[in-house]
Amino acid sequence: MTAEVTVEDLGDRLIVTNRNAAQRNPLSEEFYRKLGAAVEAANKEHRIGAVVLTGEGNFFCSGGNLNMLKERSALSFEGRQNKIDELQNLIRAIRGCRKPLIAAVEGGAAGAGVSLALACDFLVASKEAQFTLAYVKAGLTPDGGVTSALLQALPRALVNEMCLLATPISTERLYSLGAVNVACEQGEAMTEALALADRLVAGPIQTIGDIKALLTDAFELTDDQQLDHERDAIARALVAPEGQEGINAFLSKRRPNFRELEIK
Structure with a gap:
């Protein structure tokens, strides 16, 4: 069986790729485990100067699977908290990692995929990409630290559009407001992300x-x-x-x- 998440160790950086393009690279137990291990390794090893996070194909990450979330409704409140903490703790680990993380976004990100992208220290996205928080359409509230990340990066009016109306926001709009570091042509997100990594790993x-x-x-x-x-x-x-x-x-x-x- 092909791994749904791969971690490439290039010596001075790690590249973590979610490889479930058929489902637009949703979250999974394997994703939590392997990205968490990559963040931990980056923290421990001085030779690693950056971590690049991306998704296979033409979408970064579609977030949580609604069927999986529906199954969790049978759990106790504490049980639901514990499952949600898998994402929350991963976001904490990304924010607390001493090595910069770079999100390379093609196509777009949705739900917790937006949370992951914004938790990274650098965000590179193709110009046609869209960032969407559709929790409200399913009667759900956002997670993954996205509400605080958005309010730190964007005007409240735009955050309201994203969270309360589920309005998709383009890379170019986010770039104009300073929330995206590099807005690139389609297919160039990884190239630009690796160029940023080159600069980071050459530094102190x-x-x-x-x-x-x-x-x-x-x-x-x-x-x-x-x-x-x-x-x-x-x-x-x-x-x-x-x-x-x-x-x-x-x-x-x-x-x-x-x-x-x-x-x-």
Whole structure:
């Protein structure tokens, strides 16, 4: 049987591909398990500088399967919570990962597929792609952290359209509002995502992880707390191998070589 989710280890990055194009790459137990393992591996191994997430064929991810959701209605409230937490905990892991994740979206994303795309640190999407939250049409509410992610990235009026009216929103509209990093031609999402990964893995991976943590914490901390976190982070960075290499390279007018450093 062909795996529905593959993880390619290219040495300095991982590529996770949902391979169920016939059903527009829905969520599955295998998807949760393999993406979760990839995020964990990226966290542990310094050599991995980025994770690229994509879907096979012409659609990124169609989210949850309604037949599967209907079966869950027979569970207790706690049982339903536990099943939904499979997605919630995956989103937490993506947000908490010290390595950047890049979503490469062809065709579009729906439901929790939108949640996954927005949970990533970079979003690359083909210009014809549509992002749709149709929960309301099934009498359901959104999950996967999408409500907070949307409100952090977009005007409230547009979020209302997406969540309350299930209005599909185009890549180009999201790009114009700064919610998409790269709007590319059809079939070019993975190429553009890998180009972003090239830039990330050439950089100071430990430092990038520290910066991502600062950006994540900024939504939860007070301004004074964030100032303290920034102070502590740069105080550590000044004497860390990457900081030393970066400073010395700048003063010597040469390109820094972060990949050859020994990071403990």
